[in-house]
Amino acid sequence: MKAQLEAIRKGALDAIAKTQAMAELESLRVKYLGKKGDLTAVLKQMGKLSAEERPAMGQMANQVRAKLEEAIEAQSVLLSQKALEAKLAAETVDITIPGKKISLGHKHPMYTVLDEIKELFLNMGFEIMDGPEIEQADYNFTKLNAPENHPSRDWTDTFYLKPDSSVLLRSQTSPMQIRAMETYGVPIRMISSGRVYRKDEVDATHSPMFHQIEGLVVDKGITMADLKGTLNAVIREIYGPETKTRFRPHHFPFTEPSCEVDIQCHKCGGKGCPTCKGEGWIEILGAGMVHPKVLRGCGIDPEEYSGFAFGMGLERLALGQYKISDMRLIFENDIRFLEQF
Numbered sequence: 411m412k413a414q415l416e417a418i419r420k421g422a423l424d425a426i427a428k429t430q431a432m433a434e435l436e437s438l439r440v441k442y443l444g445k446k447g448d449l450t451a452v453l454k455q456m457g458k459l460s461a462e463e464r465p466a467m468g469q470m471a472n473q474v475r476a477k478l479e480e481a482i483e484a485q486s487v488l489l490s491q492k493a494l495e496a497k498l499a500a501e502t503v504d505i506t507i508p509g510k511k512i513s514l515g516h517k518h519p520m521y522t523v524l525d526e527i528k529e530l531f532l533n534m535g536f537e538i539m540d541g542p543e544i545e546q547a548d549y550n551f552t553k554l555n556a557p558e559n560h561p562s563r564d565w566t567d568t569f570y571l572k573p574d575s576s577v578l579l580r581s582q583t584s585p586m587q588i589r590a591m592e593t594y595g596v597p598i599r600m601i602s603s604g605r606v607y608r609k610d611e612v613d614a615t616h617s618p619m620f621h622q623i624e625g626l627v628v629d630k631g632i633t634m635a636d637l638k639g640t641l642n643a644v645i646r647e648i649y650g651p652e653t654k655t656r657f658r659p660h661h662f663p664f665t666e667p668s669c670e671v672d673i674q675c676h677k678c679g680g681k682g683c684p685t686c687k688g689e690g691w692i693e694i695l696g697a698g699m700v701h702p703k704v705l706r707g708c709g710i711d712p713e714e715y716s717g718f719a720f721g722m723g724l725e726r727l728a729l730g731q732y733k734i735s736d737m738r739l740i741f742e743n744d745i746r747f748l749e750q751f
């Protein structure tokens with residue numbers, strides 16, 4: 411029996427040392443140490459030994475087992491190291507292959523212009539408000555003093571969402587004037603920007619969806635001089651300190667008096683060119699003193715408070731600032747166009 415154990419020890423250690431793969435090592439473990447393995451087979455014969463012989467043989471068998479387990483463990487460490495080395499050698503990185511280009515996006519040019527404008531107004535103490543694009547006709551028209559027969563209320567001009575004309579896609583950001591006054595009361599100084607919708611055909615200067623920025627100031631003693639001073643300051647920040655402006659009388663239902671504001675054409679300096687359609691001036695916004703009826707409708711006493719409001723198209727501003735000739739480029743999201751900014 412001693413000879414048997416000695417043979418197992420020697421044979422196993424030789425075989426273990428020669429293994430090249432983990433699977434091979436595992437099958438050796440089963441062959442020698444498993445339930446049906448060689449060592450177990452020898453141990454089963456212990457019963458045949460005499461009581462004197464048994465302890466010595468038992469001890470020897472345990473030593474052989476311990477020796478084999480140790481050898482298997484050591485070989486397994488060795489094999490996994492070799493496997494790792496082989497893997498690393500096979501997976502070498504070719505540092506001469508050109509890298510993949512990571513392309514970072516950037517802000518859309520129109521939003522760059524919007525952020526500049528927001529910054530200007532924030533610095534003048536204005537607050538920024540957000541409002542719904544799906545709006546009630548009450549807010550888009552009625553509370554803004556638009557009479558029932560006003561052309562913009564027509565189904566051919568505005569996208570209505572209900573047959574009774576009570577809900578629509580807002581056609582202007584002006585309803586935010588009402589929401590601001592109803593929510594925060596007076597005094598107030600706010601701007602609000604966002605999408606507006608009109609049934610316009612698409613061309614170089616029109617789109618059924620575009621962006622506006624609305625502004626509203628209501629306080630005691632606000633006059634047309636405040637309107638002109640504020641808008642001139644903003645326009646000169648955007649278009650340069652030398653920019654000439656022109657305040658032209660106009661009509662809007664929710665302001666009285668109302669005006670449109672033009673800037674002298676930045677392309678031709680006022681001589682007249684295709685950009686200004688020969689006019690020398692480019693219209694950029696509508697404005698006026700908030701109508702007393704509108705104030706009263708929001709629970710504000712027009713004897714005590716007065717205010718001014720304005721609204722401007724953001725696309726047109728961006729077109730002017732970046733000298734872009736066609737509004738469609740703003741919405742098409744052609745990367746080749748956007749990458750230029």
Ligand code: DAH
Nearest residue numbers: 582584696697698719720721
């Ligand atoms: N909402 C007007 C439009 O879409 C623009 C406008 C004009 C806004 C005068 C105003 C304003 O706040 O006072 O044509």
